[in-house]
Amino acid sequence: MSAISVDNVWKEYGDQIVLENVSIEVESRSFIALVGPSGCGKSTFLRMLLGQERPTRGTILLDGQPLPSEPGRDRGVVFQKYSVFPHLTALGNVLVGKELTGSRITGKLFGAARKAAVEEARAMIVDVGLSGAEQKYPAQLSGGMQQRLALAQALLMRPKVLLLDEPFGALDPGIRTEIHQLMKRLWHETPMTVVMVTHDMREAFTLATRVIAFERRRDRPEEKLRYGATITSDIPIWPPRRAGVVATS
């Protein structure tokens, strides 16, 4: 299960209302694309799902339970940049989450636990199409490869929810199409719900099960800070996409 329930959420920074009255029920295993004008609060919403920010008002539940107030292993995240650590190899990057949660004191795993984690990380690296790059550092990888690595890093922790903040925004169109295919496959094969912020409508409609638009209903410049953005459209994709059911056409 990985259903998200957002009820009447507001987010304010000082006098500025960024989001107002956002309510949405996200079914387990959906793939939600969040679109909207620059600065309307999409990343802020994602950070609240991650647990990095707390709503000023309202509640967010994951499988009926309040979200823990800190990021945890049930929620993975990939940003447009800087999701991977430059000083670790590809293998080190994929392993790092397990090492940190496996041994809170030393940050390292030993013996059988390490062997199992390394095997799993290697398999994940192959799965995202990076075999042979295990010992390379991020600077030695292309942008598309780094984003594959960031996906592998997030997915090794088996998150219930994968949060993507314009993860493919900086990639060339050809590479982007390739990574869309990978993302689709990973979503079909992995029991997780995905919430992705994107500026690219084509990307939204290529990948998502549902496209959600955030916008300020009352966008008068003199009152800009007094009204936040909220959900103004909620578009289900037709024909419906279902995780695990790969379309034949």
Ligand SMILES: Nc1ncnc2c1ncn2[C@@H]1O[C@H](COP(=O)(O)OP(=O)(O)OP(=O)(O)O)[C@@H](O)[C@H]1O
């Ligand atoms: N930590 C913060 N403190 C104060 N204001 C913030 C903070 N984080 C975000 N904001 C403000 O909240 C608003 C929404 O920002 P956010 O980054 O969520 O928008 P966005 O829709 O993701 O934008 P973009 O599409 O350009 O990435 C902006 O006006 C921003 O300045």
